[in-house]
Structures are given as structure tokens and as C-alpha cells.
Amino acid sequence: xxxxxxxxxxxxxxxxxxxxxxxxxxxxxxxxxxxxxxxxxxxxxxxxxxxxxxxxxxxxxxxxxxxxxxxxxxxxxxxxxxxxxxxxxxxxxxxxxxxxxxxxxxxxxxxxxxxxxxxxxxxxxxxxxxxxxxxxxxxxxxxxxxxxxxxxxxxxxxxxxxxxxxxxxxxxxxxxxxxxxxxxxxxxxxxxxxxxxxxxxxxxxxxxxxxxxxxxxxxxxxxxxxxxxxxxxxxxxxxxxxxxxxxxxxxxxxxxxxxxxxxxxxxxxxxxxxxxxxxxxxxxxxxxxxxxxxxxxxxxxxxxx
Numbered sequence: 001x002x003x004x005x006x007x008x009x010x011x012x013x014x015x016x017x018x019x020x021x022x023x024x025x026x027x028x029x030x031x032x033x034x035x036x037x038x039x040x041x042x043x044x045x046x047x048x049x050x051x052x053x054x055x056x057x058x059x060x061x062x063x064x065x066x067x068x069x070x071x072x073x074x075x076x077x078x079x080x081x082x083x084x085x086x087x088x089x090x091x092x093x094x095x096x097x098x099x100x101x102x103x104x105x106x107x108x109x110x111x112x113x114x115x116x117x118x119x120x121x122x123x124x125x126x127x128x129x130x131x132x133x134x135x136x137x138x139x140x141x142x143x144x145x146x147x148x149x150x151x152x153x154x155x156x157x158x159x160x161x162x163x164x165x166x167x168x169x170x171x172x173x174x175x176x177x178x179x180x181x182x183x184x185x186x187x188x189x190x191x192x193x194x195x196x197x198x199x200x201x202x203x204x205x206x207x208x209x210x211x212x213x214x215x216x217x218x219x220x221x222x223x224x225x226x227x228x229x230x231x232x233x234x235x236x237x238x239x240x241x242x243x244x245x246x247x248x249x250x251x252x253x254x255x256x257x258x259x260x261x262x263x264x265x266x267x268x269x270x271x272x273x274x275x276x277x278x279x280x281x282x283x284x285x286x287x288x289x290x291x292x293x294x295x296x297x298x299x300x301x302x303x304x305x
Contacts, residue, residue: 085180144188151181214239245269
């Protein structure tokens with residue numbers, strides 16, 4: 001992820017890769033409006049080593065903590081059972097990788113470096129703080145939509161576990177799990193409406209529609225379609241990549257970026273999932289015509305968010 005994000009920073013903002021990744025103070029200044037000292041020069045070899053050691057999650061760790069706390073506090077319902085079910089995957093220790101939120105906050109930092117409305121020297125002004133808060137809301141909205149989709153997926157797949165614990169449907173039953181997923185979607189849409197940006201609303205609503213389309217494609221696929229890479233990649237875009245790509249574009253639009261930059265942000269989110277799959281070799285036994293075989297199976301999965 002570090003290398004991919006390094007490329008998008010350079011392409012979108014025009015900022016050299018070493019300036020962003022070799023200077024934690026710069027990243028802190030971009031995110032929190034603190035002071036920044038110029039990074040010291042280093043050799044290309046040192047640059048490469050330093051870039052390889054960068055943990056993208058650590059660059060936005062403080063913001064991620066704030067986002068997580070707000071997510072936990074936002075899941076409030078009049079019925080305690082519903083509130084508990086909706087907040088099941090937002091509890092500390094079972095929040096997952098939160099890759100969606102991390103990517104979006106990093107994207108926000110990238111597109112905010114050179115905003116059309118405000119020069120870099122005004123990074124600490126009130127408008128910038130408000131912008132960052134709105135971009136954090138996109139991360140929170142995306143996380144709620146993502147978790148809602150996981151809850152519904154587990155119901156459809158009759159899954160027993162999720163993130164190392166019992167799936168919500170396994171713990172509380174399918175009916176309450178479905179309602180909890182619906183509740184999270186409604187909460188996400190309510191927060192989305194508060195942004196009062198129709199283009200951003202349209203992007204995230206499209207992502208939700210695509211989630212349903214992708215899940216249906218997976219359920220209804222014929223044998224021929226299951227053997228088609230084109231069908232698989234289309235399903236993967238709808239089911240997994242659409243949410244992160246549309247959210248990345250929303251981040252850029254909130255920043256006041258041009259349609260061209262917003263499109264680049266969209267493509268980054270899409271390609272992060274569709275162009276860099278996880279390739280896994282599995283030693284697995286399987287049965288064919290009553291005979292048991294054992295062999296290595298190649299599994300190609302999209303990046304898990």
C-alpha cells in the first residue's frame with residue numbers, strides 16, 4: 001500500500017515521493033496543521049530504504065483513533081439490543097484492519113496538499129480544519145457501509161465467524177443481524193446527508209447499489225460465468241472496489257479538486273482492489289466423482305478491505 005500511495009501522491013499533488021514519506025513532520029502538518037521543518041537531503045538508496053519502512057497506518061493513527069471513537073458513539077438506538085448488535089464490529093479489538101478508512105485519510109492528505117482554494121501555507125486555517133472533518137466523515141460513512149455489507153454477507157453465506165469471533169448472525173440470529181445492517185446503512189445515509197453535497201451523496205449511494213449488484217452477481221452466477229475472469233472482475237468491482245473508489249473520489253471532490261484529479265482518485269481506489277489481488281496457494285483436499293484428491297489450488301482474491 002505504501003508504494004501505491006506514494007505513486008498517487010506524486011501524480012495527484014505533484015509532491016515528490018521523498019518529501020511526503022521521509023518527513024513525518026510534513027505529514028503531521030498536512031493532517032493536523034502543526035509546524036513542519038524541511039526534511040534533510042538523503043541519498044537515493046536511503047530514500048528507498050526509508051520508503052520501504054513507512055507504515056501507512058501510522059501516518060493517520062491519531063485520526064483513526066478519533067474515527068473509531070466517533071463510530072462507537074454514533075451507534076445509538078432506542079432499543080438496546082439493536083444498538084448492541086449494530087456496534088458489534090466497532091468494539092475495540094474486533095474493528096478489523098480498517099483499510100478503507102486508512103486509504104481515505106491518506107487520500108485526503110494527498111489531495112489537500114495543493115487545493116485550488118487554499119495555498120499550502122494556510123493549512124492550519126479554520127476552513128482546512130472543517131474540510132478535514134468532512135473528509136473524516138466520509139471515512140466514517142464508508143466504514144459503516146462496509147460493516148453493514150459484511151453483516152449482510154454473513155447472513156447470506158450462513159457464516160459462523162468474522163474477524164476471529166462469532167459472526168453477528170451466529171451470535172444474535174439472522175433477523176436482528178439484518179436489522180443491524182440496515183440500521184448502519186441508514187446511519188451512514190443520515191451522516192452523508194449532513195454533508196449537503198449532492199454529488200458526494202450520489203457517489204456513495206451508487207456504491208451501495210453496486211454492493212447489492214455484486215452480491216447478486218455472486219449468488220446468481222452460472223457455471224460459465226464463474227469461469228469467466230471478465231465476469232469475476234466486474235463482480236469484484238461492484239462488490240468490493242466500488243465503495244472505496246467512489247469514496248476516494250468523494251474525498252477529492254470535497255477538497256475542491258478538478259474533475260480530472262477526482263477521476264484519478266477514483267481510479268486509484270478501483271485499482272487498489274482490482275489490479276493488485278492477493279494470490280494464495282492452498283493445499284486442499286477435494287472430492288471428484290467419489291474419489292478424494294489432494295493438491296495445490298491457486299486462489300486469486302481481491303484485496304480484503
